[in-house]
Amino acid sequence: MDLTNASAIVTGGAGGFGAATARRLAKMGAKVVLADVAEERARALVEELGNGSVFVRTDIYDESTIAEAVATAAKLAPLRAAVVVHGAPQPKEPGGRVIGRDGARLAVGNFRHMVESYLVAAYAVTSYAAEAMARNEPLASNQRGVIINTASIAGLEGQPGLVPYSAAKGGLGALTLTLARDMAPLGIRAMTIAPGTFLTLAYSEHMTNEQAQAKFSPGIPNPKRMGDPEEYAMLAQQIIENDFLNGEVIRLDAAQRFQ
Ligand SMILES: NC(=O)c1ccc[n+]([C@@H]2O[C@H](COP(=O)([O-])OP(=O)(O)OC[C@H]3O[C@@H](n4cnc5c(N)ncnc54)[C@H](O)[C@@H]3O)[C@@H](O)[C@H]2O)c1
Structure with a gap:
């Protein structure tokens, strides 16, 4: 997928993965809509990109803001x-665990929150983006667009204490092939x-980088360190460029497995 004279949208575009990806998409030629709630970080990144990319305040719990962010992207250039x-x-x-040490049950509202945040919101963005892409003239390759969702290895193998997160992220895995065949x-x-x-930022806002590396690196086989968001962005670029990648979940984890 050639992004020259195209637009792109990144939800969480001011975050760790999101900002690294937005920088790559801009270098690939796209005007990027940073769809995020973090206005200050997003505006600073828009300025840094300086290629006509824009910030649209988007709350993934508010469908109307998702629709607006997608519509803005499609107005800039074909999404x-x-x-x-x-x-x-x-x-x-x-x-926490479904039944905690104190005998308390994990609240249904907690489960619903994770599914809303990661699965329902992902479907919302996917469906609005697909609707806009469907209106594009196809490229010579017969392609109109590509949508990348973000799961987690926690959605592929169980980890105690993460039932709602695993369910939401696992749902994204289940969705991927169906979406690809459907579209x-x-x-x-x-x-x-x-x-x-x-x-x-999910880690660096709570501890120093050194503390995070010391805590998490021992569980990561090789390379023995936490991933760099740039490595996520590299993969996102490859997925966009390589039309033969479709309907698949790719682990990006340095061989990490939850015990
Ligand atoms: N960091 C990891 O190790 C890791 C591992 C597996 C999966 N993930 C997934 O990657 C995704 C992004 O995580 P990250 O690590 O880049 O986090 P991050 O904290 O660096 O960035 C998240 C971004 O999302 C934005 N955001 C928060 N609430 C929002 C809302 N209501 N509407 C719109 N935007 C909102 C934040 O402002 C922030 O800019 C998440 O889906 C997470 O589950 C992260």
């Missing part, structure tokens, strides 16, 4: 790439990246 990589606030209701007649591809443990 040819969507990368769904937003984070989410902690649930208001308590989490094949339109020339729109669907892929999912399942990252391992990466040093993004």
